[in-house]
Amino acid sequence: MSQTIVLPGDRLYLPESSFVTLGPGIASSSRSGNSTSDSLIFIATKLGVLSSVKGKEKARIWVETRSKRYIPAQKDLVIGTIIARHADGYRVDIGSAQMAQLDALAFESATKRSKPNLKIGTLVYGRVTLANRDMDPEIECFDxxxxxxxxxxxxxxxxxVECSLQLCRQLLKPKYPLLLALASQVKFEIAIGLNGRIWLKASSVGETIALKRVIAGVNEGKVKVEKDEIVKLVKEYLA
Incomplete structure (x- = not known):
């Protein structure tokens, strides 16, 4: 699908046979009144660029905007901070207007007798399972x-590291050069949340801080996403 600019209320038509996951900025609508049409109708809810990523079986479409506040969408990958505990689970800050709910059983191998014991302030990586406008979002921490x-x-x-929503989406694209350039210099673990948060862990504190400084520089527009420049900066920060 070629990228086009859409306005709130614009209708987006996709073949009925397509398997798609709707991302931020797109809402489903009723079937067209034209009896000869085989298309489902989707409505753009934001101003931005219509973007898509095609997988082996499904495609994901969303509206890329310059919004600073994260709006949860189903199946989004997010990084959250535990802010409260209750009998059935946790309340998690994912950067949206409402706190997310995380069930204590929404973890690998979790049972009523064996639940994770997470402290307030703990970071978790999860997937949004419920994202309705009038309800608190829900997340899970397993597949x-x-x-x-x-x-x-x-x-x-x-x-x-807190970054723009746009940079986080860019980092999830296989051909985006930033992570490849960093990996050529430092071995590290990374978790990317579509809510504008990135978690990093290298073998040493110094390497982790160097990675954070480079990503923060790219996010602020102070560093160009070019391999030579990124490699040079990493070496300088590690010197």
Missing amino acids: PSTGKSEGFGELKEGLM
């Missing part, structure tokens, strides 16, 4: 199709 964590769950140690 329900496998029952395994698949990288979700508590994020231990490391550092979190």
Whole structure:
């Protein structure tokens, strides 16, 4: 799908046979009144650029905007901070207007007798499972199709960087050069949240801080996303 600028209320037509996941800025609508049409109708809810990523079986579409506040969308990957505990789970700050709910059983191998014991302030990596305008969002920290964590769950140690929503989406694209350039110099773990948060962990505190400084520079527009410049900066920060 070619990128086009859309306005709130614009209708977006996709073939009925397409399997798509709707991202931020797009809402589903009723079927067209034209009986000869085989299309489902989707409505743009934001001003921005219509973007898409095609997978092997499904495609994901969303409206890329310059919004600073994160609005939860189903299946979004997010990084959150535990801010409260209750009998059935946790309340998590994911940067949206409402706090997210995280069930204590929404972890790998969690049972009523064996639940994770997360402290306030703990970082977690999860997926949004419920995102309705009039309800608190809900997240989970495991892959329900496998029952395994698949990288979700508590994020231990490391550092979190707050970035623009646009940069986080760019980093999830395989061809975006920033992470490839960083990985050529330092081995590290990373979790990218579509809510404008990135978690990093390298083998040493110094390397982790160097990675954070480079990403923060790119986010602020002070560093160009070019391999030579990024490699040079990493070496300078590690010197």
